[in-house]
Amino acid sequence: MANDLGTQQRPLRVAIVGSGPSAFYSAEALFNSGCHVMVNMFESLPVPFGLVRYGVAPDHPKIKNVIKVYEKIAQTDGFSFFGNVQIGKDLNLHQLRKFHDAVIFACGAQSDRRLGIQGEDLLGSHTATEFVAWYNGHPSYKNRKFDLSSNIAIVVGQGNVAMDVCRILAKTVDELKETDIAQHALDVLAESRIKEIYVIGRRGPVQAAFTSAELRELGELADCDPIVDPKELELNYASQVELEDATNALRKKNYEILKEFASRPKGTKKKKIYIQFFKSPAAFGGNDKLEKVFLEKNELSGEPGKQKSRGTGEKETLKCGLVFRSVGYRGVPIPCVPFNDQWGGIPNSEGRVEDSEHQFSGLYCAGWIKRGPSGVIGTNKPDANQTVSHLLEDKAKLYPCKNPDNRRLVDLLNELKIRYVSFADWKKIDEAEIEQGKKKEKSREKFVSVEEMLAVLGKIL
Numbered sequence: 053m054a055n056d057l058g059t060q061q062r063p064l065r066v067a068i069v070g071s072g073p074s075a076f077y078s079a080e081a082l083f084n085s086g087c088h089v090m091v092n093m094f095e096s097l098p099v100p101f102g103l104v105r106y107g108v109a110p111d112h113p114k115i116k117n118v119i120k121v122y123e124k125i126a127q128t129d130g131f132s133f134f135g136n137v138q139i140g141k142d143l144n145l146h147q148l149r150k151f152h153d154a155v156i157f158a159c160g161a162q163s164d165r166r167l168g169i170q171g172e173d174l175l176g177s178h179t180a181t182e183f184v185a186w187y188n189g190h191p192s193y194k195n196r197k198f199d200l201s202s203n204i205a206i207v208v209g210q211g212n213v214a215m216d217v218c219r220i221l222a223k224t225v226d227e228l229k230e231t232d233i234a235q236h237a238l239d240v241l242a243e244s245r246i247k248e249i250y251v252i253g254r255r256g257p258v259q260a261a262f263t264s265a266e267l268r269e270l271g272e273l274a275d276c277d278p279i280v281d282p283k284e285l286e287l288n289y290a291s292q293v294e295l296e297d298a299t300n301a302l303r304k305k306n307y308e309i310l311k312e313f314a315s316r317p318k319g320t321k322k323k324k325i326y327i328q329f330f331k332s333p334a335a336f337g338g339n340d341k342l343e344k345v346f347l348e349k350n351e352l353s354g355e356p357g358k359q360k361s362r363g364t365g366e367k368e369t370l371k372c373g374l375v376f377r378s379v380g381y382r383g384v385p386i387p388c389v390p391f392n393d394q395w396g397g398i399p400n401s402e403g404r405v406e407d408s409e410h411q412f413s414g415l416y417c418a419g420w421i422k423r424g425p426s427g428v429i430g431t432n433k434p435d436a437n438q439t440v441s442h443l444l445e446d447k448a449k450l451y452p453c454k455n456p457d458n459r460r461l462v463d464l465l466n467e468l469k470i471r472y473v474s475f476a477d478w479k480k481i482d483e484a485e486i487e488q489g490k491k492k493e494k495s496r497e498k499f500v501s502v503e504e505m506l507a508v509l510g511k512i513l
């Protein structure tokens with residue numbers, strides 16, 4: 053079936069759902085393709101950039117510089133932003149397809165994996181995702197309560213999100229006050245009584261998922277010492293092979309940093325971060341709220357690169373009222389879009405969405421919802437390029453949409469009383485946030501409710 057999609061007379065119309073890194077890299081790849089393209093980007097919040105705004109730690113402002121690249125992409129002719137429009141709720145897939153020839157889901161992984169152990173939902177046991185979204189001022193998380201009045205906090209998992217959570221708990225107010233951390237979080241952290249943070253990995257120092265820069269930072273905090281038990285750095289044969297694997301320099305760098313931490317004399321700083329290995333939480337205990345964590349010691353077995361942890365039966369109990377479970381993110385299903393409940397993403401073949409009948413759908417996906425929650429921001433660029441190259445290969449098979457006209461789309465949004473936010477509107481919100489920040493000598497003070505964001509634009513809910 054031939055069509056004229058991608059020509060000057062009839063540009064290819066693509067909806068991108070989501071506005072984080074994979075969404076912007078998908079838009080960029082489409083604009084660089086040489087085809088005539090119109091991209092409409094839909095975001096459920098009034099503000100763009102997904103995890104760059106609400107996931108990247110506030111004390112890592114350089115990582116957020118990538119926003120400048122996304123703003124440039126947003127200036128391309130043919131790009132439109134529709135913030136405050138949730139696909140699957142405000143507009144369904146059927147409505148979306150009326151205005152677009154293809155849809156790319158780049159909506160990330162907004163939920164979290166579970167440990168599946170007793171007591172996981174006790175008061176005081178939180179996911180890292182909630183805490184991260186709260187301190188970053190995400191409107192859906194602004195009212196979450198975190199009780200930082202006990203001395204001990206445990207972070208389960210040893211990825212970079214766990215590192216971020218540890219750092220935010222360990223830093224002094226002075227180290228955070230000029231960042232764009234939400235004021236409500238800074239106020240609670242200022243009253244924190246946490247002195248000991250345990251960051252617990254089920255496997256060993258060579259298998260830890262954090263990267264070296266993030267690990268090194270734990271040794272450079274103003275009022276917190278990292279503590280590593282040298283005995284936990286003793287390696288079995290398979291781990292020694294992994295450590296010497298020249299194709300993965302990260303493991304060796306991490307190991308050297310951990311050795312340096314282990315060799316430090318007992319520090320005198322007020323807080324301590326205990327980086328501990330070979331332990332898994334077996335259960336969380338407490339009546340109404342979390343009181344203790346039952347840990348089981350692990351040993352590793354398996355070939356180098358494929359080692360798994362296995363409980364030894366040796367147990368220990370840690371009294372503690374606060375746990376952050378940082379064991380990975382998970383996607384959330386969108387109505388009428390295939391979803392694999394087992395791994396928490398959209399089933400796909402290199403970005404082509406696959407339904408159970410393997411029929412051509414004109415639906416695509418990119419980023420974490422496509423490959424799972426892995427990699428850094430830059431990983432999303434080749435990932436998005438792959439998806440877009442397949443979309444363009446499929447161009448002749450795409451079914452041209454019924455209403456190739458953004459004016460009709462805007463009419464529908466108005467009819468449905470959806471206060472959508474354009475990119476120019478976002479820039480006004482952006483300016484107002486920076487202005488609010490200046491008063492407090494912060495890089496920005498984010499609005500933490502949708503109402504406040506829309507009020508800047510005179511759009512009242």
Ligand code: NAP
Nearest residue numbers: 209210211212213214254255261378379380381425426427
């Ligand atoms: P992650 O890197 O996949 O780490 C997850 C951690 O949870 C691993 O230590 C994993 O251990 C552990 N885990 C998983 N299931 C577990 C279980 N049932 N019991 C105990 N531990 C369990 O995930 P993440 O930290 O959420 O980060 C997501 C992605 O974002 C990563 O690619 C990360 O690098 C990236 N990120 C980057 C930055 C940055 O660049 N600064 C900041 C934040 C996030 P196993 O290895 O044994 O499975």
